[in-house]
Amino acid sequence: MSSASGLRIIDLRLNVAATGNDIVDGVNLTIKKGRVLGLVGESGSGKTTVGLAVLSHARRGVEVAHGQIFCGDTEVLGLDAEAKRKIRGELVSYVPQDPASSLNPALRIGLQLIEVLEAHDFGGSHEARKARIKEMMTEVLLPGDDEYLERYPHQLSGGQQQRVGLAMAFACRPSVIVLDEPTTGLDVSTQEHVLKTIRQLTRDHGVAALYITHDLAVIADLADDVAVMYSGRVVEQGEVAEIFKNPAHPYTRHLVAAAPDIAGKKAIIGLAGRAQSPGKRPVGCAFAPRCELVEDACRVEFPAMVSVSTRHDAACIKATQVASVIVSSAKPESTRKIGEPVIEVSAVSAGYSGDTVVHDVSLTIRKGECLALVGESGSGKTTVSRAIGGLHREWTGSIRLNGRELKTMARQRAVADRLAIQYVFQNPYGSLNPRRTVGDSIVRPLVIDGKSKDDARRAVLEVLDKVSLPGSYANKYPDQLSGGERQRIAIARALVSEPEVLVCDEVTSALDVLVQAAIVDLLSDLRRQLGLAMLFVTHNLPLVRSIADEVAVMSEGRIVEVGPSESVIGNPQQQYTQSLILATPSIERSMR
């Protein structure tokens, strides 16, 4: 074959070794040299499995059933162990998600970089290798001097660590590179730099890059082509602009509809159900159970890829018609009644063991209003929210609930005050006690309130209904639920005591985009119905546009800009906010 194609994956299938169930099947992808292919899909869709297969690696318990992967002209799946070791890093390299755990914390970065070169005998002499490292460091926009190379990973920031990871991946001039969510843990401004570096390096060196992510906006910003995975199958692939402007597969349409965008206010729309795990997947199109266009033919066999346009294929029997279907949308623009201030935070400073990290923060949240508190990691937004919830010990200033001064810690506050402010945590996997049925978790606030058993049981059923879960869920344990369901339970627990204020701390960051859209939708509905005052803490700026009335931008412990979300995001006044918004990737902006 011509070596114009950097990476070709042909009919790849990987199984669970013990059961023979498919994890991914029928994957065909081609990436030309110098191009970036974005592989998107929700967690569990098999995108990382494909990425690792390109390195001829399968996780424990996973085996390659059939298929071929060509990196340049080399077929990598058939290689023996020694040959595999040789191609990794030299022909194909990998950038993992979390730079903090992929760099050895005990070794200086210079040593770790030179190890890669030595392992592949790159450069011949020590001096040549040193020169190559300097060159690489310059290319990833880091200082290449000896002092810098003497540093340990913990002396670098997250973005710098990830760029060292990139330098390591590009060190031996591979022809294929697999990037597995390399910017997921990074702040937007850091992410922007890393994405720029990736784009530059792949173009300059003619590398075929497979970029795995769940973030559509990043793909729109970075990639040339995109492949969408669902339940272990590629359901749609083609050029980025084609797919985002004119998605043909119903799943892709839902993904695009669910993704919030910084460039425009849009109602994000979720989708019912969830993808099945290997072995439980339905016969035929895996998306059929969730698809509104489903017909009997969909359940017979997996639909073949059909060409939608010259550079755009989709695996849907209705691929050419789907474009005419509109994902149900258009919720009536709410006429929200914003009422009296419920929470007034004035001049709050907070810290950890003596170090002040939040300085003089003042906020007001009114009845029925959603205030988004946004900022990068370490900006102090969670500390503020924890102070309001009575979970932070060291703070000064004043927080008032309906004009009443609140005590520092929840335990010192009156029962009514505690129940009036409810907190929903970031990670639904950690916020429910795994040893307790969810019904028992939900009922606690009522027990503390002194409600009778019958009243409490009735209230639990009612609140489960409010979060769109059946009453039978009360008897389940958290490990029987999906992430989205757990977050619904966490919201139900917060709502059961009929609070006035809901503090949501990054409640969607652990969830897939379709689930995120559903949760945001639920929160908006509940706020409207119950007239809740809501503090929505997030680092996700695009989401703010879809949920919040007001937004407060935090940086380094101070609020730098407050105002109605449309005007702050649409027309930011402060330089910090402007740079933050500019750094946030956007589908709409990229498509213009």
Add this chain to the structure above:
Amino acid sequence: MSEVLQSTDQFVDERPPSLIRQAFKLRRTQIGAGLSLMLICVALIGPFVAPFGSTEYVEMPNTLSVPGTVFGTDYFGQDVLSRFLFGGRAILILAVLATSIGITLGTTLGLTAAYLRGRADEVIMRALDVVLSFPQVLLSLVVISMFGPSNVLIICTVGLSTTPRIARIIRGAAISVVERDFISAAEALGESRRRVVFAEVLPNVTSSLLVEMNLRLTYSVGLIASLAFLGFTPEPNAANWGLMIQENRVALTEQPWGVILPTVALALMTIGTGLIGDGFSRVSAGIDRGGKGE
């Protein structure tokens, strides 16, 4: 979004079986449980089926073939089998009670230290380190030789000297649980500290607790038998496996049964509880899950 979860039931996953049930699928746990159960039966039912009394004179001392006895008589002319059947109960009950004290105190202190952190953690753990620095046997010997061997004293010293070991393990297991959000959620509701510790944290450290409980029970049986061997029993001529070994070892060549029976019983007992503990620890560490799954 009301139709969000219309078809929920199809994807509810099976809940994995409990730790205890998983552990008992392992052969080692089954064997351990069988051995322990057998010895517990001997110790508890023994006194009711013994042909002679525990201190009844039967025949000349150290005689092997005595009509009506299976293993002959011991150094004092008492029936070996009857002494053996009587001799397990004391050890078993003392060991169980001592371990219970150790578990209760150790768990409480460990959980408290993990939950409160800071100064309380330091004070509790350093105090326990002082106790830990004495070897368990030595500590028990010193206390018991000072105050004389009473059952209460034996239970207390063995139990208290077990406490720091349990506390350390429980604190270690609890520290990661305490950091999780459901603890913060309970605090935000203003749950009492006692409830947070015992209702929220404790159920999440049960696997460590089960493993440690078995291990400590094993050691306590050994320790109490050793104390008896050294003569520390409340009654000088009580039927007690540890004491039996000590009494009959001088006549080992003429009357081996007086030593063999209690030795084998103690060995099987500790092997049994040890195997159960090993089964629990393997399951809780995720070893021996059968190699299936994804």
